[in-house]
Amino acid sequence: NSKVDPTEGMNLAERIHWQVLHRRKEGIEAMISEIIEERAREMGNTQSEAAVNVLNTVLLPAMKDVGDRFGAGELILPFVLQSAEVMKRAVAHLEGYLEKVEGYTKGKIVLATVFGDVHDIGKNLVNTILSNNGYTVYDLGKQVPLNTILDKAIEVNADAIGLSALLVSTSKQMPLCVKELYKRGLNFPVIVGGAAINRSYGRRILFVDEQTADAKPVPYEHGVFYARDAFEGLEIIDRLTNSPEQRATFIQQIQEEALKERLKKKTGTAGVPTSNTEEHTPSLSVKPALSLPKPPFWGPRVLDRIGIEDVAPCMDLNTL
Known part of the structure; x- marks a missing residue:
């Protein structure tokens, strides 16, 4: 058939x-x-x-x-x-x-996995999505030193810099990049993403001051944007390159959100994060369970003996 x-x-x-x-x-x-x-x-x-x-x-x-x-x-x-x-x-x-x-071109993006990080699957997907949507992408690869990223952005007059990191340790390169951009007086928006960070982290590294309790907030005025995935990255790039007015409004919105979150943490009303995952409302595509099963017991139990008659039904005879 x-x-x-x-x-x-x-x-x-x-x-x-x-x-x-x-x-x-x-x-x-x-x-x-x-x-x-x-x-x-x-x-x-x-x-x-x-x-x-x-x-x-x-x-x-x-x-x-x-x-x-x-x-x-x-x-x-x-x-x-x-x-x-x-x-x-x-x-x-x-x-x-x-x-x-x-x-x-719709815009020019310099893309890199930060120095010390060898993971590039997510970055490669971003490259493909942006390229397919009319953007010119300068993909510098993985383990890219900070100066290489900035030099390339200056060379091509990029519309934005995209940074990826999978490890918490290497994600520290991201605020270093933002601070160096501020120090040099450069004007490239920065888009950050990867498993090591979340939206709160993206808002935090927007500020280039020491972020102590009495420090005056000093934002990188050209914006730091967190992208949960490649498609949100595309949405951010579209908004940054669509028109100067939309770009300015978008950057101002991000700065206001970041400042609001910082002030909440300063006054102790933001709560203490319990993990590095992003808080968000449940997806509408996930239906709530009709009923939740109850476990037969709570906590550990010690079994003195496990009979073969209990194990046999669970064994895969084909594998054996």
């Missing part, structure tokens, strides 16, 4: 969406060519205009769907990376239809 085609009955746009969501690279280029030609005929446009339409109405919504499902806990990170690779392949093929405007 032949396998049932899961895309049977779908139109071309829906099939492309399905391929991105389900991490299928096979034939994606041919499908992109076909839908561009189809839309060029239907809309009476050039293939370049049709390609822009396909990017905005098919590919980007597909990747947004991946991001939404990741945020809801329906997809794990390796699946997101694989979907991003399908997207990258599709966009690379689509670019062949676009009329190149020399030097055009």
